[in-house]
Amino acid sequence: MAYGRRKKSSKVRGKSLIKDMTEVSTPTPPPAPNISETPPQPTQSNEATGYGAASGPPPMTNTSNITQPQQNVSSVRQPNVRKKKRKRKVFKRPPIPRAEPTPPAPPELELISVVKNLYDGANVRTFYGIKDTPIAEFIGDVIKDVPLFKIDELDDNGNVLNTYQMGKRRAGGKKQKKKKKKFSIIKGDTKGAYKTKSKQEQQSLTQIVEENRYNISVDGVPGQVYPITYMGLENPDEVSQYMYDDPPIVPIPASLPESYQNSANEDVEELKDGRRCGNCVLYDPEVSVCNKWNAEVRQNYWCLSWDTMEPVIAQSNEFTDYIVEDGDIYNYFLENVKDPTTQEPNLSNFLSPLNPLFAIYGAYIYGDYLRRIVDSGDAFDYDGIPINFFFTTQDGFLNAIDFINNANLTQFNDPPEVYDSIQQALCTYTLTKKSTSTLPSNYPQAITINLHGQYYGEPKNILSQLDLTNAKIAYNPQLSADNHHILKDDRFDFLETNGLINIDIVKQSIRERLLKFLVDNSKTYILNGTSSYNFLQWVANRSAFTETMQSLYQYLLTISSISSDDQDLLDTIELSLSEQLFDNPSETEFNLNAVLVETEDEDG
Numbered sequence: 312m313a314y315g316r317r318k319k320s321s322k323v324r325g326k327s328l329i330k331d332m333t334e335v336s337t338p339t340p341p342p343a344p345n346i347s348e349t350p351p352q353p354t355q356s357n358e359a360t361g362y363g364a365a366s367g368p369p370p371m372t373n374t375s376n377i378t379q380p381q382q383n384v385s386s387v388r389q390p391n392v393r394k395k396k397r398k399r400k401v402f403k404r405p406p407i408p409r410a411e412p413t414p415p416a417p418p419e420l421e422l423i424s425v426v427k428n429l430y431d432g433a434n435v436r437t438f439y440g441i442k443d444t445p446i447a448e449f450i451g452d453v454i455k456d457v458p459l460f461k462i463d464e465l466d467d468n469g470n471v472l473n474t475y476q477m478g479k480r481r482a483g484g485k486k487q488k489k490k491k492k493k494f495s496i497i498k499g500d501t502k503g504a505y506k507t508k509s510k511q512e513q514q515s516l517t518q519i520v521e522e523n524r525y526n527i528s529v530d531g532v533p534g535q536v537y538p539i540t541y542m543g544l545e546n547p548d549e550v551s552q553y554m555y556d557d558p559p560i561v562p563i564p565a566s567l568p569e570s571y572q573n574s575a576n577e578d579v580e581e582l583k584d585g586r587r588c589g590n591c592v593l594y595d596p597e598v599s600v601c602n603k604w605n606a607e608v609r610q611n612y613w614c615l616s617w618d619t620m621e622p623v624i625a626q627s628n629e630f631t632d633y634i635v636e637d638g639d640i641y642n643y644f645l646e647n648v649k650d651p652t653t654q655e656p657n658l659s660n661f662l663s664p665l666n667p668l669f670a671i672y673g674a675y676i677y678g679d680y681l682r683r684i685v686d687s688g689d690a691f692d693y694d695g696i697p698i699n700f701f702f703t704t705q706d707g708f709l710n711a712i713d714f715i716n717n718a719n720l721t722q723f724n725d726p727p728e729v730y731d732s733i734q735q736a737l738c739t740y741t742l743t744k745k746s747t748s749t750l751p752s753n754y755p756q757a758i759t760i761n762l763h764g765q766y767y768g769e770p771k772n773i774l775s776q777l778d779l780t781n782a783k784i785a786y787n788p789q790l791s792a793d794n795h796h797i798l799k800d801d802r803f804d805f806l807e808t809n810g811l812i813n814i815d816i817v818k819q820s821i822r823e824r825l826l827k828f829l830v831d832n833s834k835t836y837i838l839n840g841t842s843s844y845n846f847l848q849w850v851a852n853r854s855a856f857t858e859t860m861q862s863l864y865q866y867l868l869t870i871s872s873i874s875s876d877d878q879d880l881l882d883t884i885e886l887s888l889s890e891q892l893f894d895n896p897s898e899t900e901f902n903l904n905a906v907l908v909e910t911e912d913e914d915g
Contacts, residue, residue: 422542429457429537430865432493432899433855434527435465440544441521446475449519454527457537460494463526464516469497469893471526473516494528495897496855526855533902534865549857549890555609564606564889570615571608587613589735592620596737596763597778598823606889607823610737622705622734623765625772630815633801634771634783640797644681644786648690661690662788664722664750665760667714670789672707674700674762675770675796677785678777679831685784686807686834694833697739697759701766701773701785705734708764715740715762722748738762770798778824780813781806810835814842817849826884829875838873846873851899859887868901 420440427436450459461476519525521543529537551562556573563571572579574587588594589610593603601608603616650657668674676698683693702708709732716732718725723742730738743757744750766773774783783800790796806813812828814821825846829836838846847867854864866883867873873880 420544422544424540425543425545426538426540428858428861429527429529429539430861431529431531431533431535433496434529434861435469435496435524435856435893436527436858437521437524437546437548438519438541438543439521439546439548441519441541444519446514446517446519450475453539453541457527457529457539458531460528460530462516462528465524465526472523475514475516492897492900494526496526497893498895498897534868551889564604564608566604566606566889566891567601567608568604568614568616571612572614574611574613581615581617582613585731585733586617586619587611588617589737590620590733591616591736592618594620594736595818595820596761596765598820598827599737600820600823602819605819605891610739620734620736620765622767625766625768625776627769627772628775630780630800631771631775633780634774634798635801636771636798637796640799641795643797643799644685648684648688651689658684658690659788660751661754664720666789667719668700668711669787672711672714673703673787674707674711675703675773675785675787675798676700677774678782681784681786682781682803682807683832691753691755694831695755696831697761699761699763701763701770703767703770703773705764705767708762708767709733711762712738721745722750734764736763736765738764770796774798774800776816778814778816778818778821779828780815781828806839810837811839812836812842813839814845817845821846821849822884822888825873826881826888829873829881832875836875843873847901848898851901852896853892854899856892856896857887857890859890860892863887 422440422442425438425440429436444453446462450462454462459477461474463471464473466472531537548565551565553563554560555563574582574585576582587610588601588608589596591601591613593601593616594608594610595602599607599610601616604614644658645656648658649655650660662669662676669676678699679696680693680698683696684690687693702711712730712732714720715726716729720742722745724745726740726742728738728740738761740760740762741757742760744754748754766776770785770787774785777783780800780802783798784803785798787796802813805811812825814825818824825838847864850860850864850867854861863883863886866880870877870880875881
């Protein structure tokens with residue numbers, strides 16, 4: 312999908328900075344002390360003592376034996392009472408309004424050394440955090456050791472805005488006139504791109520800035536890595552900056568936009584009509600991936616790219632003829648899925664508490680659960696994976712949602728999940744066994760079921776829309792009172808017996824789908840030869856878009872098979888996820904002698 316540019320901050324979603332605000336008030340003075348006793352006031356006599364000036368001084372008296380009375384003086388001081396001054400009324404002119412002071416500029420982030428790898432051919436790169444750099448300085452300081460052919464500045468769809476083409480090859484000094492398909496990234500971008508141009512047209516790109524993407528065309532040695540270093544910042548489009556609010560608390564993929572949020576959030580105008588990823592046309596329910604942002608999303612989240620999905624009636628395609636029904640395979644599960652102790656067929660025992668979904672609403676169980684129990688031979692041995700259902704009609708799908716919401720699966724407790732009965736791609740329910748359940752003791756305590764609503768119509772046409780042949784098996788045990796219905800791709804048994812994976816339809820989510828299959832199975836699987844080539848071509852066409860896709864492509868060129876035993880491969884695929892890719896990539900040529908070994912298929 313086309314790139315969507317956006318600014319990101321480094322804050323963590325779901326957390327906000329809380330500042331403790333302390334209210335400051337004027338301190339209250341302490342109360343005045345309580346004076347319980349008033350000190351005696353001295354008394355002054357106006358009578359003559361008889362020894363005035365005329366009489367002379369009084370006679371001398373021996374005072375050594377006279378005891379003076381002790382005065383009782385209180386130790387409590389009278390508080391000083393301050394008189395309240397009257398304030399003068401002063402008439403002031405109103406202050407002249409002043410402009411608000413300009414807040415200080417935020418401190419500049421410290422730049423770090425950022426290393427990027429380039430390869431022979433096209434390399435779409437961004438230089439996040441780089442200061443605006445003249446093109447000559449960029450080539451001289453950053454691309455100095457790279458056999459550069461040209462640099463194209465791109466728009467969000469991969470179209471060229473400006474270019475800087477080297478006049479001479481660095482090795483040999485010869486003019487590079489031949490059109491190089493290896494520098495192409497989207498279909499049609501080579502038309503006239505390498506014709507003789509004026510010097511101004513060849514050097515219209517004058518500087519490198521952080522906001523734009525550039526196609527660095529390298530005319531070097533295939534497979535060789537050309538590392539470059541520039542001073543910049545960590546790119547938020549490549550490294551996750553946010554975390555989910557609700558469990559599991561994990562990083563939100565970096566490619567998802569700022570508007571991606573929980574659909575239960577309030578005060579969001581666009582969310583009033585129940586919009587969420589689960590009912591968006593861009594959502595792939597098989598792997599819960601958004602096909603626009605190339606990232607795993609949650610059903611109950613939403614973003615501004617949301618677009619309503621419509622019911623799709625599945626049509627037949629080139630793979631429909633491989634689907635066989637009933638006939639020789641009518642007793643397929645009766646013969647292949649049995650109780651390991653009694654050797655009695657036990658699939659009906661496992662599915663019996665879910666019978667209303669089959670008998671009333673026309674549901675079919677399909678895919679991984681059936682494939683695993685055929686492999687194990689036991690309906691109760693399925694690795695606990697979610698059990699998938701599709702429906703032949705939209706009414707059956709919507710009514711089944713209401714049926715489960717109203718706790719009508721009587722052997723199970725009310726599921727914690729509740730869905731509106733509206734058109735949507737997927738509803739997931741967790742069913743836990745009641746304490747009063749009559750189910751056998753070996754029945755799982757909890758099962759997870761997925762109701763798929765992406766396609767309706769004939770069951771064989773619905774199976775034909777699946778990408779992996781290994782998932783093309785379906786079953787309705789209650790088609791009528793006396794009959795069941797089984798469908799299976801004619802290639803299914805051969806692939807499963809030999810541990811091979813076949814890709815019929817290469818979808819946008821092929822990496823996630825293949826990775827899930829390779830990781831989630833208990834036995835070793837290998838991608839067959841034709842599918843390996845198709846997967847390699849899909850990766851090669853998009854290898855220029857990101858550095859991680861380029862790493863995946865280079866790794867695929869070094870191995871002989873795509874196998875679930877190759878942990879390095881699984882890690883490399885996982886690292887390539889959650890980054891946006893351009894629409895309509897051009898086809899990349901590669902050397903067939905250096906790629907995956909053809910594995911045996913059913914015809915040879």
